[in-house]
Amino acid sequence: MTEAVEFQLYVAGDAPNSLHAIANLKLFCEQHLPGRHSIALIDVFKEPSAALRDMVLLTPTLVVLKPAPVRRIVGDLREPAILLRILGLDGGVE
Amino acid sequence: MTPDTRTPEADAAELSRLITVLTETYQRIAELTGGQVDAVMGSSGVPTLLPTAQTHLRESEAAQRLFAEELQGILDAMSPHIAVLNSSGIIVTTNLAWKKFGSTNGFADDHLGVGDSYLRVCEPIDGTSSNEANQIAQALRVILNGTQQRFVLEYACHAPTGHRWFQFVAEPIMRTDGPGAVVLHIDITERKLAEEKTEEMKNRLETLVAAAPIGIMIHLDFKPVIVNEKMVRIFGYRSVPDFLDMPNCRILLDEESLQRIDDNHLRRLKGDPVPESYLLKGRRQDGSNILLETRGTIIRWGDRTAVAVMMIDVTDQEAQREQLSQNAALLDKANDAITVRSIDGIVTFWNKAAERIYGWTAAEAIGRAAVDLVQADMSVFEPANRFALENGHWRGQLAQRRKDGRAITMQAAWSVLRDDEGNPKAILSINTDITEQLMLQEQLRQAQRLEAIGQLTGGMAHDFNNLLTIILGNAEILTESLAGDPQLRHLAEVTVTAAERGAELTNRLLAFARRQPLNPQPTDINTLVASMDDLLHRTLGGQISVELHCADDLWNAMVDKPQLESALLNLSINARDAMPLGGKLTFTTANIVLDPSDVDQGADAMPGDYVMISVSDTGSGMTPEVLKRAFDPFFTTKDVGKGSGLGLSMVFGFIKQSKGHIKIVSKVGRGTTVKLYVPKSSAAADVRGRDAASVIHGGSERILYVEDNELVRDHVTAQLITLGYDVVVANDGPEAISLLKNVDGFDLLFTDIIMPGGLNGRELADKAKQFHPDLAVLFTSGYNENAIIMDGRLIPGTQLLSKPFRFGDLAQKLRFILDSPGPHTH
Numbered sequence: 034m035t036e037a038v039e040f041q042l043y044v045a046g047d048a049p050n051s052l053h054a055i056a057n058l059k060l061f062c063e064q065h066l067p068g069r070h071s072i073a074l075i076d077v078f079k080e081p082s083a084a085l086r087d088m089v090l091l092t093p094t095l096v097v098l099k100p101a102p103v104r105r106i107v108g109d110l111r112e113p114a115i116l117l118r119i120l121g122l123d124g125g126v127e
Numbered sequence: 128m129t130p131d132t133r134t135p136e137a138d139a140a141e142l143s144r145l146i147t148v149l150t151e152t153y154q155r156i157a158e159l160t161g162g163q164v165d166a167v168m169g170s171s172g173v174p175t176l177l178p179t180a181q182t183h184l185r186e187s188e189a190a191q192r193l194f195a196e197e198l199q200g201i202l203d204a205m206s207p208h209i210a211v212l213n214s215s216g217i218i219v220t221t222n223l224a225w226k227k228f229g230s231t232n233g234f235a236d237d238h239l240g241v242g243d244s245y246l247r248v249c250e251p252i253d254g255t256s257s258n259e260a261n262q263i264a265q266a267l268r269v270i271l272n273g274t275q276q277r278f279v280l281e282y283a284c285h286a287p288t289g290h291r292w293f294q295f296v297a298e299p300i301m302r303t304d305g306p307g308a309v310v311l312h313i314d315i316t317e318r319k320l321a322e323e324k325t326e327e328m329k330n331r332l333e334t335l336v337a338a339a340p341i342g343i344m345i346h347l348d349f350k351p352v353i354v355n356e357k358m359v360r361i362f363g364y365r366s367v368p369d370f371l372d373m374p375n376c377r378i379l380l381d382e383e384s385l386q387r388i389d390d391n392h393l394r395r396l397k398g399d400p401v402p403e404s405y406l407l408k409g410r411r412q413d414g415s416n417i418l419l420e421t422r423g424t425i426i427r428w429g430d431r432t433a434v435a436v437m438m439i440d441v442t443d444q445e446a447q448r449e450q451l452s453q454n455a456a457l458l459d460k461a462n463d464a465i466t467v468r469s470i471d472g473i474v475t476f477w478n479k480a481a482e483r484i485y486g487w488t489a490a491e492a493i494g495r496a497a498v499d500l501v502q503a504d505m506s507v508f509e510p511a512n513r514f515a516l517e518n519g520h521w522r523g524q525l526a527q528r529r530k531d532g533r534a535i536t537m538q539a540a541w542s543v544l545r546d547d548e549g550n551p552k553a554i555l556s557i558n559t560d561i562t563e564q565l566m567l568q569e570q571l572r573q574a575q576r577l578e579a580i581g582q583l584t585g586g587m588a589h590d591f592n593n594l595l596t597i598i599l600g601n602a603e604i605l606t607e608s609l610a611g612d613p614q615l616r617h618l619a620e621v622t623v624t625a626a627e628r629g630a631e632l633t634n635r636l637l638a639f640a641r642r643q644p645l646n647p648q649p650t651d652i653n654t655l656v657a658s659m660d661d662l663l664h665r666t667l668g669g670q671i672s673v674e675l676h677c678a679d680d681l682w683n684a685m686v687d688k689p690q691l692e693s694a695l696l697n698l699s700i701n702a703r704d705a706m707p708l709g710g711k712l713t714f715t716t717a718n719i720v721l722d723p724s725d726v727d728q729g730a731d732a733m734p735g736d737y738v739m740i741s742v743s744d745t746g747s748g749m750t751p752e753v754l755k756r757a758f759d760p761f762f763t764t765k766d767v768g769k770g771s772g773l774g775l776s777m778v779f780g781f782i783k784q785s786k787g788h789i790k791i792v793s794k795v796g797r798g799t800t801v802k803l804y805v806p807k808s809s810a811a812a813d814v815r816g817r818d819a820a821s822v823i824h825g826g827s828e829r830i831l832y833v834e835d836n837e838l839v840r841d842h843v844t845a846q847l848i849t850l851g852y853d854v855v856v857a858n859d860g861p862e863a864i865s866l867l868k869n870v871d872g873f874d875l876l877f878t879d880i881i882m883p884g885g886l887n888g889r890e891l892a893d894k895a896k897q898f899h900p901d902l903a904v905l906f907t908s909g910y911n912e913n914a915i916i917m918d919g920r921l922i923p924g925t926q927l928l929s930k931p932f933r934f935g936d937l938a939q940k941l942r943f944i945l946d947s948p949g950p951h952t953h
Contacts, residue, residue, distance in 0.1 A: 045174055048165030077166060077174040084168050091156075092166040092174065108163035 038062075038070040038120060039099040045092040046078050053109035054093035061113050065122055153177055207296075208312040210239075214271050214305035216246035228312075245310060257282075263295055270299045273306040281315065292319035342419075342438040347428060349375045361419070361440050363411035381408045381416075388423065392434070395425055406441070418442045464537070464558040467544070468497040470516075470551055484560050486530030497556075501527035515541045516551055525558070535562045577758065581640035581780070588633045588640070589881065589908075593836050595633065596931035599626040600842040603934055630931045638690070639780035644927050645687040647785060649810040652684050652691075652738050653677040656714050659692060663699055663712075670709030671702075678717045684738040685808035686785050694778040698742040698801050701774055705746025705799060713743040719804060721788075732788040736807035743800040749793040757791055778803075823938040825850035828874035828945055831866060833857045833891065834907075835882045839930075843937070847877075850938055860886025860894075867895050873902060875945060880908040903944050907932070 042058055044051035055074065062070045077084045077092050087096055088105075095106045097119060104119055116122075156167065156177060166174040202209055202222035211220040218241050226240070239248055246264055259282040266278035278297040283290065296311040336343050342358030344351055354370050362379055364370040377385055384407035391401045407419045419438045426435050455478075458465050464481035468474050474497050477489040485492070487500055498508055504526050515521040521541040528534055537558040544553040602622035609616040637643040656675060663673050684691075695714075702712050719739040721732060749757065749764075756762045758779040778801075782789045786806050793799035830852045834840040840856060847854045855870060857863035859882050867873065876895050880888035892904045907928045928940050 045166035045176060048176060050163050050165045053163075077168060081168075081173055084174065090168050091160065091164045092168075093164065107160055111163070 036069075036100050038066050038097065040070065040072045041075055041087065041096040041098060042072060043075045043077055043084055043087070043089045043092050043094045043096070046076060048092070050109045051093045053111065054095070057110035057113075058095065061110065061116055065113075065117065065120075206314070210245065210310045211300070212245050212267070212271070212308045212310060213302060214307055216244050216267060216271055218243050218245055219307075225312075259295075263297070267297055267308060267310075270297055270308045271306055275299045281319075291316045342436075342440075344376070344436045344438075345426070345428070345433050346376055346436070347431060347433045349377050351376050352428075352433065358438060361411075361417070361438060362409065363413050363415075379409050381410065384408045388421075391423065395423075406445075407438075409438075416442075418445045461557075462559075464556075464560070466492075466497065466556045466558070467553050468556065469553050472496045472498060472512075474500065475553065481558075484529070484535070484558070485527075500530075501525075503527055511539075511541070512554070515543055515554055519543045524561070535560055536565055537561065573755075577776075577779075580759075584636040585640040588637050591633050592630070592930040593839050595626050595630050597838045597842050599623060599630065599931045599933065600846060602626055604845070626931065627933075634929075635777045638784075639776040643690075643781070643784070644929060645690060645781075645784060647685045647687050649683040649808040650686050650688050650691070651681070652686075652716050652740055652805075653681050655688060655691065656695070656716065656740065659695060662696065666696065667699060667703050667712065671706060672711050674711060674713045676713065676715040678715075680718070681716050682718050682736065682738050682807040683810065684805040685810075686787075686805045687781075690781050690785075691803075691805070694781050694803070695740070695742065697774045697778055702742060702744035702746060702799070705744050705748070710745035710798075713741075715739075715741045715743070717741075718807075721804070732804075733786075737787065737804035738807055739802055739804050741800055741802040743798060745798045748795045748797050748799055749791075750795055754791060754793055758789075775801075823850075823935050824942045825852065825938060826942060826945060827851055827853060829853040829855065829872050830875045830877050830941075831855050831857060831863060831873045831895075833860065833863045833876070833878040833882070833888070835859055835879060835884070839879075846934055846937055849934075850941070852941070859884030860888075860891040863891055864894055867898050873899060875903040875905060875941070877905045877907065877941075880906050905940060905944055 040058065040062075042054060044055060058072060062072065075083050077089070083089075084092075089096070091107050093107070093109060095110060095116075097104045097106070106115060106119065110116065156164065164177060166176050168174050199220075199222075202220070203224075205222060206224055208225040208228050209222040210218045210225055213219050218239065221241060239245070246267060248260075259280060262280060263278075266280075270276065270278065276299065278295075280295045282293055282295060284293055292315045294311075294313040294315045296313065298309040298311070300307045300309055336353070336355050339355055339357055342361045343353075343355045344358045345353040351371050351373055354367055356367065359365075359367055359370045362370070373379075380388070387405060387407065391405070394401050401423075404420050404422045407421045409417045409419045411417055418441050420441045421439075422437045424435050425432050427433075458476075459479040461478060461480050464484045465476070465478040466474060466481050467476035474492045474495055477487070477492040479489075481492070482488050485501060492500055497503070498505065507523075507525060511521045511523060511525075520543065521539070523539055525537045525539050526534065527537055538561045539556060539558045541557075542555045543551045544555050546552040602619050605619035606616055606623060609619055634643060656677065660673065660675070667673065699712060706712075717739045719737045721734045721737060723734045753764060758776050762776075779789055782803055782805065788804040790802045790804070791799065792802075830847060832840070832844060832847060832854055834843065834856075835858060840858070844854055844856055855866060855873070857866055861884055863876075863878070864886070867876075876892060878888040878891055882888060882891075886894075888906050888908070892906070895902055895904070905926045905928060907930055926940065926944050928937060932940075
């Protein structure tokens with residue numbers, strides 16, 4: 034997979050789980066997607082409408098825009114295995 | 128329901144319900160998201176932060192629970208029984224050991240637990256508590272009143288399972304509700320038992336040291352700190368305190384011993400080996416010297432090192448040992464086998480001489496049965512042993528054997544050694560080896576016997592020969608006179624034969640008696656033996672093969688040839704008779720040099736150069752008994768009539784007379800070897816053949832015949848006249864001298880050797896030569912003595928006619944002398 038991965042991470046200010054999610058995502062990208070990812074951080078307190086548009090009900094929520102299809106992951110991203118599976122980086126056939 | 132109808136109560140109820148729903152909703156969200164979300168978006172898009180307090184609370188609760196569990200775990204893991212008391216003395220917590228206390232020590236399970244008052248146990252209402260329980264209760268009250276003071280007490284507990292020891296510890300703690308206490312019961316039974324044991328050991332050790340039969344002292348840099356009674360006595364001090372007053376115990380030893388212990392001390396510190404025990408010289412308080420067997424060792428003495436010394440007074444033992452070793456040295460110097468055996472016959476002492484005589488070393492002998500070692504003849508040994516035990520001593524001869532099996536004869540002297548109560552405890556045996564002495568005695572006896580027989584024989588033969596000369600001479604005359612009467616003539620002839628046979632026997636006896644005339648000449652023995660070959664084959668018959676092993680470069684021997692031939696023939700006949708079924712006869716010659724060391728002590732063999740002729744057969748051999756008497760005259764193992772018993776004795780006499788030696792080696796079934804050693808001659812051998820027998824020639828010369836025996840004189844005079852000689856007769860030496868002085872013209876003096884009248888034949892001849900230096904001399908004798916036979920041999924140039932002689936012999940001898948060129952003719 035050579036396509037760049039596009040993330041949107043919805044967070045709630047500096048709430049603890051949101052901060053964990055940011056840190057975990059950045060660590061994941063450095064390890065598994067160096068140079069081929071983009072992260073757009075969206076604070077629901079600053080941009081309430083964005084959450085509504087993207088049907089994000091909880092923070093932190095990570096929206097994987099590309100590659101398609103769009104998928105959402107709720108939580109502080111403490112387990113990289115979920116991301117790897119969704120991105121097809123776990124060696125599986127998905 | 129409309130808002131109008133709402134009552135504050137209803138609103139409150141709804142609010143309450145909503146809050147419950149809200150709370151439950153939050154909780155559910157948190158559960159569903161694993162607590163990983165912060166906010167939710169309302170339908171308006173406005174995010175609402177989720178409350179986090181609940182999570183924190185839960186975490187804190189969990190942490191508290193964990194802490195409590197950990198604490199309990201720690202408590203449970205500890206082996207002392209632990210309980211925590213609140214300020215009222217009520218137990219609020221116990222550990223596993225506490226809970227198990229009951230079952231471990233046999234009490235009921237509900238012994239004392241959470242909620243019970245600890246003080247109540249210590250202070251029962253009935254006042255039965257022990258002293259320790261009271262102390263504990265008192266101390267706990269102080270602690271629970273807020274005094275921060277630890278309390279410790281050791282106490283014994285008589286639990287149903289046994290006597291145990293505990294240490295009680297009460298530690299003040301501060302609780303939220305006020306001062307509390309942690310109570311610990313630590314089982315110290317093991318430690319207590321170990322302590323008790325140590326104490327017991329210490330007591331025992333002290334008792335032992337005090338009662339020890341050896342002196343024991345511990346000193347710090349020579350200042351005695353501990354000493355026992357024995358040590359005090361050894362050095363002659365009055366008491367233990369008296370001894371311990373001594374500032375420095377070096378004064379107890381002499382200089383040399385101090386040097387030794389200082390050396391040993393240094394070696395010990397360096398880790399070098401030190402002798403386990405050593406002898407020291409000590410000084411008692413009264414100044415007397417003592418010998419001490421000493422052992423020393425370094426021990427810990429608190430934070431210092433001390434020296435523990437053990438001493439035994441061996442002054443008396445040393446003196447005894449010295450005495451013993453001196454005695455042993457003396458015993459070892461003895462020539463006799465000195466041994467000691469216990470009453471049951473086990474050897475306990477064995478001196479050097481016993482080692483030499485018996486061949487067993489002391490190490491081998493000690494601990495073994497004496498009778499086995501010497502292979503004693505039990506039929507002698509047992510009665511002797513019994514006699515010794517009954518009478519305290521025994522003396523006698525014993526036949527024993529050496530380790531190598533050789534038989535030895537012992538002159539034994541036994542004494543019984545007794546213990547303090549007089550009971551026999553051992554037998555001291557002093558045995559003298561008399562084997563050699565007996566052998567020498569036997570040899571001497573044998574020689575003396577042969578000598579005696581020889582003298583007897585010689586004396587008898589002299590007279591006998593005179594008789595035979597007459598018989599033979601007369602019988603010969605008769606034979607000739609009776610030519611016309613064959614019957615009587617035959618009788619006369621038988622008489623001649625018998626007389627000759629008698630003469631032959633007499634000659635053999637003389638040979639044995641070493642008194643036969645010998646004419647030793649340088650002789651080539653190899654030639655002599657080889658020349659006998661024919662004769663031997665004829666004599667021995669076809670059943671016996673003869674082998675000759677002649678040595679090259681054999682020396683010439685100085686020996687009488689005909690006699691040696693006769694001796695060898697004699698030996699061969701003996702050999703033949705020992706091999707009735709045939710066999711082999713071997714002659715061997717060799718040059719032999721007898722060193723003084725080769726010559727048996729006591730035997731009369733002389734060192735020197737010899738020619739050895741050995742005659743070996745493969746016959747029946749001789750038993751030692753027969754061998755012993757082999758040289759005895761008339762001793763024979765042959766059937767009556769088959770042997771005279773003079774053969775070997777004759778050979779023996781001949782060889783001895785020839786200054787040689789004879790040796791017989793024989794074993795039953797293995798044959799016999801006789802070795803003749805005849806002296807070497809440096810002169811060349813005389814190879815002339817023997818004189819051929821010649822016809823009888825008479826003569827007319829004037830002969831002076833001297834003979835004291837009338838019968839012989841008349842007989843021989845008649846023979847001389849028959850031969851035509853001019854005979855003048857004298858009865859003895861003086862008469863002959865006067866005839867020689869007064870009558871001229873004597874050509875020959877024919878004289879007997881042994882004569883009465885103060886002048887023997889030899890002396891007569893010497894005197895006669897003074898008047899008639901050229902006078903020829905012929906001696907005659909039946910018994911040749913020193914006058915003519917020097918050392919058993921004829922003086923060279925001397926002529927002898929042995930009695931009895933035949934007429935022909937006389938005629939031949941006279942002509943031989945008268946015809947020889949010599950000083951008597953001129």
